[in-house]
Amino acid sequence: MRGEFDFIESIRRQVARSEKSKGVSLGIGDDAAVFNSKNLDLVITTDLLVEEIDFRLDWTTPRFLGHRALAVSLSDIAAMGARPRYALLSIGVPQKVWKTKFVDEFYKGFFRLAREHHVALIGGDTSRTPDRVVIDSIVIGEAKRKRVVRRSGAKAGDLIFVTGALGGAAAGLGLLRSRAKTKKTKRNSRTTDREKLLRRHLLPAPRVVWGRLLGEKTLATAMIDLSDGLSSDLAHLCRASRVGARIDSSVIPIDSSLNEARATELDALDSALHGGEDYELLFTVRPRKRNLIPLDLGGVPATLIGEITSSKNIEIVSNGRARELKPEGFQHFRRA
Amino acid sequence: MRGEFDFIESIRRQVARSEKSKGVSLGIGDDAAVFNSKNLDLVITTDLLVEEIDFRLDWTTPRFLGHRALAVSLSDIAAMGARPRYALLSIGVPQKVWKTKFVDEFYKGFFRLAREHHVALIGGDTSRTPDRVVIDSIVIGEAKRKRVVRRSGAKAGDLIFVTGALGGAAAGLGLLRSRAKTKKTKRNSRTTDREKLLRRHLLPAPRVVWGRLLGEKTLATAMIDLSDGLSSDLAHLCRASRVGARIDSSVIPIDSSLNEARATELDALDSALHGGEDYELLFTVRPRKRNLIPLDLGGVPATLIGEITSSKNIEIVSNGRARELKPEGFQHFRRA
Numbered sequence: 001m002r003g004e005f006d007f008i009e010s011i012r013r014q015v016a017r018s019e020k021s022k023g024v025s026l027g028i029g030d031d032a033a034v035f036n037s038k039n040l041d042l043v044i045t046t047d048l049l050v051e052e053i054d055f056r057l058d059w060t061t062p063r064f065l066g067h068r069a070l071a072v073s074l075s076d077i078a079a080m081g082a083r084p085r086y087a088l089l090s091i092g093v094p095q096k097v098w099k100t101k102f103v104d105e106f107y108k109g110f111f112r113l114a115r116e117h118h119v120a121l122i123g124g125d126t127s128r129t130p131d132r133v134v135i136d137s138i139v140i141g142e143a144k145r146k147r148v149v150r151r152s153g154a155k156a157g158d159l160i161f162v163t164g165a166l167g168g169a170a171a172g173l174g175l176l177r178s179r180a181k182t183k184k185t186k187r188n189s190r191t192t193d194r195e196k197l198l199r200r201h202l203l204p205a206p207r208v209v210w211g212r213l214l215g216e217k218t219l220a221t222a223m224i225d226l227s228d229g230l231s232s233d234l235a236h237l238c239r240a241s242r243v244g245a246r247i248d249s250s251v252i253p254i255d256s257s258l259n260e261a262r263a264t265e266l267d268a269l270d271s272a273l274h275g276g277e278d279y280e281l282l283f284t285v286r287p288r289k290r291n292l293i294p295l296d297l298g299g300v301p302a303t304l305i306g307e308i309t310s311s312k313n314i315e316i317v318s319n320g321r322a323r324e325l326k327p328e329g330f331q332h333f334r335r336a
Numbered sequence: 337m338r339g340e341f342d343f344i345e346s347i348r349r350q351v352a353r354s355e356k357s358k359g360v361s362l363g364i365g366d367d368a369a370v371f372n373s374k375n376l377d378l379v380i381t382t383d384l385l386v387e388e389i390d391f392r393l394d395w396t397t398p399r400f401l402g403h404r405a406l407a408v409s410l411s412d413i414a415a416m417g418a419r420p421r422y423a424l425l426s427i428g429v430p431q432k433v434w435k436t437k438f439v440d441e442f443y444k445g446f447f448r449l450a451r452e453h454h455v456a457l458i459g460g461d462t463s464r465t466p467d468r469v470v471i472d473s474i475v476i477g478e479a480k481r482k483r484v485v486r487r488s489g490a491k492a493g494d495l496i497f498v499t500g501a502l503g504g505a506a507a508g509l510g511l512l513r514s515r516a517k518t519k520k521t522k523r524n525s526r527t528t529d530r531e532k533l534l535r536r537h538l539l540p541a542p543r544v545v546w547g548r549l550l551g552e553k554t555l556a557t558a559m560i561d562l563s564d565g566l567s568s569d570l571a572h573l574c575r576a577s578r579v580g581a582r583i584d585s586s587v588i589p590i591d592s593s594l595n596e597a598r599a600t601e602l603d604a605l606d607s608a609l610h611g612g613e614d615y616e617l618l619f620t621v622r623p624r625k626r627n628l629i630p631l632d633l634g635g636v637p638a639t640l641i642g643e644i645t646s647s648k649n650i651e652i653v654s655n656g657r658a659r660e661l662k663p664e665g666f667q668h669f670r671r672a
Contacts, residue, residue: 030416030486030487030488030576031381031411031412031413031415031416031487031559031560031561032379032380032381032412032413032415032416032418032477033379033380033381034377034378034379034416034484035377035378035380037373037378038375039374039375041370041371042370042371042373042378043368043369043370044368044369044371044422044424044458044459044474044476045367045368045369045459046424046426046459046460046461046472046474047426047461048426048427048428048461048462048463048470048472049463050428050463050464050465050466050470051466052465052466053428053463053464053465053466054463075367076367076368077367077368079367079368080366080367080368080370082368086380088380088382088474090382090383090384090472091384092384092386092389092470122380123380123381123382124382125382125383125384125472126384127384127385127386127389127390128386128389129386129388129389129468129470130386130387130388130389130468132465132466132468134384134386134428134465134470136382136384136426136461136472138380138382138424138474140380141368148370150366151366151367152366223367224367225367240366
């Protein structure tokens with residue numbers, strides 16, 4: 001049977017290539033990893049993914065899971081306006097799963113996304129677990145001094161933008177819940193709308209290029225990634241900035257696959273407003289910088305959905321009438 | 337019921353004090369933490385602790401566990417010759433444990449040790465788990481450029497030192513296995529030898545001061561912390577440095593409490609050679625720097641136990657006879 005040392009050795013070989021980026025002076029295989037950052041600000045995030053809570057092995061594939069573990073942390077780094085550089089991965093796997101191809105496949109998914117964004121895996125830990133898979137994904141990013149974008153910088157009058165389209169991930173999760181099979185979501189297969197929605201949930205695309213642009217060019221005054229859902233994450237941003245917001249329901253970008261796969265327009269808007277895990281970026285911009293925001297970056301649009309107000313309320317306007325938008329995204333420990 | 341946001345808010349308040357150290361510009365409460373390091377090298381380590389594998393809740397207390405989670409990562413940073421500065425903590429807790437004082441007590445243990453070493457908690461993640469506690473502890477340290485001590489710098493002729501005394505943690509674990517009660521290990525109670533051994537296992541003291549000195553003064557050529565046990569960790573160091581070693585069994589520092597609590601001298605030596613989780617530092621020194629190694633630092637001695645050789649073997653000398661010292665520490669996935 002393969003022991004931990006053999007496994008770490010095999011990962012080390014895979015890692016060697018990705019470590020050639022400047023700044024890493026020591027990767028996997030010592031007590032800790034070493035890196036440096038010249039005169040940059042560093043940002044670090046950690047995301048814990050627990051089997052049965054954050055994912056189910058019968059709803060995803062190990063490769064998708066490896067992608068997802070990295071993607072959620074890349075999204076956090078993007079939401080800081082920083083450039084992701086280094087990753088560490090702690091993974092706990094039960095004996096019966098360890099004996100399968102799970103870990104190899106998991107790392108394939110992880111490394112594929114890491115290569116795409118030039119992120120080097122520099123460390124991590126492995127452990128056995130009694131019966132469930134657990135993953136902690138850690139990503140470090142860099143930003144020029146004082147270019148980091150916080151949640152707290154929005155001011156009344158700032159314009160509110162969101163990247164991409166919303167509601168797809170929640171709809172994909174809904175499909176999985178109604179016993180859709182993950183087999184249908186293989187990469188490179190011809191995708192139907194249902195499959196597109198499954199992928200939105202299983203293979204989130206972190207908005208790394210958008211995040212970096214918004215930070216480097218000091219375009220965004222505040223930013224957050226949409227993990228809990230637009231209504232919740234907008235509330236987080238407003239609370240941190242001590243402002244309110246007004247958004248227009250008619251311009252919320254709704255995932256186009258939702259129209260096909262779901263019954264009503266109302267359901268689709270509901271997914272877009274409250275559905276979690278789209279991993280799009282929500283950001284605010286001073287009005288004078290509005291024209292500096294590109295319409296599209298690498299195929300991903302940004303849509304103006306409203307503006308920051310000096311009230312403490314978050315409102316949504318539909319057919320000319322404003323109503324309060326209450327956060328309905330999930331919190332851990334309240335689910336299930 | 338307390339939700340995640342309330343909990344994070346309460347942690348944030350506790351953290352505010354510890355964040356006043358220079359270098360942290362944003363702590364808990366955004367998508368990621370921000371820090372910077374001027375012109376230093378940074379080291380980062382992550383340690384995954386899984387209930388039933390790495391700890392048992394009926395053998396320890398939440399406070400001890402909080403201490404331990406940070407201690408094992410501080411030990412890794414010390415083993416790099418670096419100074420620990422920042423910590424992140426991902427913690428997954430089942431619903432039934434979340435309702436208890438567990439998390440508060442856990443953080444008390446964590447913060448007590450963090451304060452002792454001036455380490456600031458700058459981020460983390462929380463999740464629910466189906467039924468077991470899982471913790472990922474991440475610590476970042478700093479070292480002056482090129483002062484980091486790796487495992488790979490030992491050369492033939494270097495002297496081998498170890499801090500503190502060995503075998504106590506393994507003996508403590510042995511006592512727990514034979515149904516000793518953790519109630520007996522309350523802090524400030526008068527300690528017997530049995531209780532000292534339990535503490536060696538449950539409340540490891542990372543050798544932060546030693547590690548930093550050995551790095552800053554460029555005294556150590558290679559270093560590792562003793563987590564798997566002397567025989568295994570010496571083998572790791574020798575393999576990384578492509579050297580051999582010869583150590584003298586008569587000078588191995590054995591935990592004094594072992595004499596009282598265990599039957600035979602042979603058992604005690606066995607614990608010291610192969611028992612894991614002492615979290616002492618094993619390091620190598622050029623002979624000309626031997627006199628620069630203090631005998632004692634804050635009550636923790638360092639003992640010369642042997643020397644690095646140009647062979648590929650690791651030998652132990654007892655009563656004038658050399659025999660091969662085989663690694664007998666544990667590997668994950670081979671235990672239990």
